[in-house]
C-alpha cells in the first residue's frame with residue numbers, strides 16, 4: 001500500500017482505501033480522509049460527490065459520482081462505470097482513468113456531497129426506486145441506508161438494463177433487497193433472461209404502493225419515459241424525485 005499525502009484540495013483530500021471490481025465492469029472506490037484532522041463530510045442517502053482527477057496530460061477534471069454506502073465512519077464510496085469508445089465517440093476520460101489507474105493508497109479530491117435525489121430519512125412512507133443502467137448507484141446508497149437501519153419501510157425496487165451481465169452491482173442489490181423485511185424487486189432486461197421481464201420498464205406492471213416517494217435515475221430517454229408513465233398512472237410529480245446522469249437536465253423541462 002502506498003502512503004497517502006494530501007493532493008491540492010478541491011474540498012477534501014481523500015485517500016482510496018478499497019477498490020472493488022464488479023462482474024459488470026463497474027468499479028467501486030471507498031475513500032477516507034487523507035488527513036484525519038480534515039474529515040470527509042457527512043451526506044444524505046442519494047447524494048453524490050464530485051471527484052477531482054488530474055489526468056496524464058495535466059488537465060484537472062471533475063465528475064460526479066453517487067454515493068453507494070450508508071453514511072458511516074467518515075468513509076465515502078462511489079461506483080464508476082467506464083465509458084467505452086464507440087464508432088462515433090471517444091472513450092470517457094475520467095471514468096476510464098479512475099477505473100484503470102486509481103488503486104488503494106492513491107489520492108483523490110472530493111467535493112462536498114450534493115444533490116436533490118435525497119431520501120427523506122424521517123418519513124415512514126413507502127419508497128419506490130426506479131433506475132436504468134448506472135442510474136442504479138443512488139438507489140444502492142438509499143438501500144444501504146435502509147438496510148442498515150431499523151425502519152420497516154415498504155420498498156419497491158425496479159431496474160432496467162440490457163442484460164444481467166452488464167447490470168451494475170446486481171448481486172449487491174439482490175442482497176440488499178433480501179436483507180430488507182418488506183422489499184420487492186422487479187427487473188427488466190432488453191434481452192430475454194431467466195425470470196426477469198423482457199423489454200423496457202413498464203410502470204403499469206408495477207404494484208405502486210399508495211403515497212410512495214418515488215426515486216428515479218437513469219438517462220434522459222428513460223427518465224422522460226418513466227415520468228410520463230407515472231403521470232399517466234395518476235402519480236403527482238411532486239412525489240417523483242429524478243436525477244439525470246448528464247448535464248443535459250434541460251431536456252426534462
Ligand SMILES: Cc1cc2nc3c(=O)[nH]c(=O)nc-3n(C[C@H](O)[C@H](O)[C@H](O)COP(=O)(O)OP(=O)(O)OC[C@H]3O[C@@H](n4cnc5c(N)ncnc54)[C@H](O)[C@@H]3O)c2cc1C
Pocket residue numbers: 048063064065066067078079080081082083085088089090091092093094095096115134137138243244245246247
Ligand atoms: C449527478 C450525477 C451523478 C452521477 N453518478 C454517477 C455514478 O454513480 N457512476 C457513474 O459511473 N457515473 C455517474 N455519473 C456520470 C459521471 O459524472 C460522468 O459523466 C461519467 O463517468 C463520464 O465521464 P468521463 O469523463 O468518463 O466521460 P467524458 O470524457 O466526459 O465523455 C462523456 C461522453 O461524451 C463523449 N465525448 C467526449 N468527447 C467527445 C467528442 N469530442 N466528440 C463526441 N463525443 C465526445 C464520450 O464518448 C462520452 O460518451 C453521474 C453524473 C451526474 C450528473
